[in-house]
Amino acid sequence: MYFTPHLKENLEDFFNYKKEFSVLNRVAKEGKMAVVKGPRRVGKSSLLKVVYSLYEGPKAWLDGFSVRNEKHFWDLLELKLRELLLSSSIKQRLKDILSRVEIQGTSFKVNVQVDSILESEKVEGLLVIDEAQLLSYYGLARWLAHAYDHYSLRIFISGSQVGLLEKMLGRSKGGETPLKGRLIEEVALKPLDFTKTRIYLIEGCAQIGKNISESEIKEVYENVGGLIGWLTYYGYYRKFYDHSYSLQKVREKASEIVAEELENLLLATDRSYLAVLYAISKGFNHWGSIKRFLEIEFSLALSDSALKRRLDKLCDFSLIEKKERVYVLADPLLSEGLKLFF
Numbered sequence: 001m002y003f004t005p006h007l008k009e010n011l012e013d014f015f016n017y018k019k020e021f022s023v024l025n026r027v028a029k030e031g032k033m034a035v036v037k038g039p040r041r042v043g044k045s046s047l048l049k050v051v052y053s054l055y056e057g058p059k060a061w062l063d064g065f066s067v068r069n070e071k072h073f074w075d076l077l078e079l080k081l082r083e084l085l086l087s088s089s090i091k092q093r094l095k096d097i098l099s100r101v102e103i104q105g106t107s108f109k110v111n112v113q114v115d116s117i118l119e120s121e122k123v124e125g126l127l128v129i130d131e132a133q134l135l136s137y138y139g140l141a142r143w144l145a146h147a148y149d150h151y152s153l154r155i156f157i158s159g160s161q162v163g164l165l166e167k168m169l170g171r172s173k174g175g176e177t178p179l180k181g182r183l184i185e186e187v188a189l190k191p192l193d194f195t196k197t198r199i200y201l202i203e204g205c206a207q208i209g210k211n212i213s214e215s216e217i218k219e220v221y222e223n224v225g226g227l228i229g230w231l232t233y234y235g236y237y238r239k240f241y242d243h244s245y246s247l248q249k250v251r252e253k254a255s256e257i258v259a260e261e262l263e264n265l266l267l268a269t270d271r272s273y274l275a276v277l278y279a280i281s282k283g284f285n286h287w288g289s290i291k292r293f294l295e296i297e298f299s300l301a302l303s304d305s306a307l308k309r310r311l312d313k314l315c316d317f318s319l320i321e322k323k324e325r326v327y328v329l330a331d332p333l334l335s336e337g338l339k340l341f342f
């Protein structure tokens with residue numbers, strides 16, 4: 001069933017993205033590290049969950065959203081690694097090994113015993129770190145480089161704030177360096193195009209015993225775009241309501257969710273960043289027109305470098321994308337959340 005709002009775990013509930021699925025499966029079998037990137041609601045966590053559920057070895061899942069502070073991060077990481085070890089084939093010998101491990105200094109805050117066992121026993125398994133960019137401040141990149149060089153674990157990392165994730169991987173200017181040059185497979189999830197959106201809606205509606213007309217499909221795509229998370233919400237409402245009311249419900253839901261995400265942006269920046277986003281949502285999408293809009297609408301005069309900083313940050317947070325030479329919203333429903341601020 002496609003139109004259920006929770007993360008998908010079973011392959012039969014999971015639409016499309018077969019190529020991305022097979023890349024991750026291959027890395028899970030014989031690779032080392034993979035990164036899954038893409039804007040919110042494109043389906044990253046679901047893709048990872050499906051691969052994770054099918055993975056038969058020891059495994060653990062760490063969600064960056066659930067981490068409160070640096071200490072909590074290292075405690076949680078250690079707990080997850082212990083969980084993984086306890087489900088591995090060395091479980092029986094673990095007590096014995098733990099007493100043999102020499103305690104020595106390590107620059108990581110993961111317990112030295114856990115670290116040594118992972119390294120010396122070459123334990124295989126899968127660790128998923130979702131929304132990993134949120135953990136970069138705590139030194140995740142250094143730990144990942146250490147794990148890459150010394151462990152036999154497969155590690156998948158994923159994140160919605162693509163620019164921040166790339167900095168953590170050492171792939172962009174001014175980014176971190178520990179992971180630079182390591183072979184990390186990349187899976188970039190993109191929203192569905194119109195053709196795929198159409199199939200998703202038709203198949204999903206058939207599963208819930210509803211029909212959807214061609215004009216309704218068009219209207220959904222024009223209003224919601226191809227992010228599978230919003231399309232799934234539409235389908236979920238469609239079980240109970242007609243087309244127009246379902247669309248309205250998706251907009252209401254989006255405004256609630258997006259407003260919360262924009263509040264988080266405000267915590268990290270200031271209102272002028274939202275103003276730039278607002279200008280782009282109104283269709284002012286290149287330098288000159290954004291600057292003029294800000295001056296007229298908000299009496300806000302930004303220098304070129306100040307505007308560039310704001311555009312770069314909005315790209316880092318995957319709120320906007322640069323397409324050719326213009327900026328566009330990464331998600332058309334961001335406008336719904338912006339309405340609450342202006």
Ligand SMILES: Nc1ncnc2c1ncn2[C@@H]1O[C@H](COP(=O)(O)OP(=O)(O)O)[C@@H](O)[C@H]1O
Binds near residue numbers: 046
């Ligand atoms: N391939 C898919 N097939 C069906 N539904 C999906 C698929 N990917 C995501 N979804 C739905 O969309 C919602 C958002 O997806 P999620 O995996 O949370 O995206 P992300 O992690 O990129 O923010 C999920 O709750 C799920 O119900």
Ligand SMILES: [Mg+2]
Binds near residue numbers: 044045046
């Ligand atoms: Mg997610």
